[in-house]
Amino acid sequence: MGSGVFAQGRSIVARLEHGGDLLDEIVALAERHGIEAGALQGLGALQRARLAYYDQTGKTYGEFALEQPLEITALAGNLSRRDGEHAAHVHLTLAASDGRAFGGHAAPGCVVFACELVVTELLGQPLERVHDEVTGLPLWRGL
Ligand code: ZN
Numbered sequence: 001m002g003s004g005v006f007a008q009g010r011s012i013v014a015r016l017e018h019g020g021d022l023l024d025e026i027v028a029l030a031e032r033h034g035i036e037a038g039a040l041q042g043l044g045a046l047q048r049a050r051l052a053y054y055d056q057t058g059k060t061y062g063e064f065a066l067e068q069p070l071e072i073t074a075l076a077g078n079l080s081r082r083d084g085e086h087a088a089h090v091h092l093t094l095a096a097s098d099g100r101a102f103g104g105h106a107a108p109g110c111v112v113f114a115c116e117l118v119v120t121e122l123l124g125q126p127l128e129r130v131h132d133e134v135t136g137l138p139l140w141r142g143l
Contacts, residue, residue: 009121050109
């Protein structure tokens, strides 16, 4: 286990662009406000989605598409840095018209219908993702 202590900075409330890619919109928000690290929570709806599931044995992401309108019943995530760029890590729980839920790691291809997002800025040491040999994932360095 590793951990670090951060202070809470600004709270930024945003309405994401209709038709925009969810991850691109979130990264653009981080760039616009200069948020180096933060926590994300949101809700809304997607026109369609692309989610990923991490195969812990094969150490690869498998992706699947949901070609239907979906409610964002939960959006949880964080902002940090990776390869010198702003990076958003987002997980979604999405509900279909009959109430069934799908979930996973948000991949490029989640198209916003409407999304209300709250970003809580975290102030402290640099929060940078680097490759982790054990998991194969880009995890936070120095924690
Ligand atoms: Zn993930």
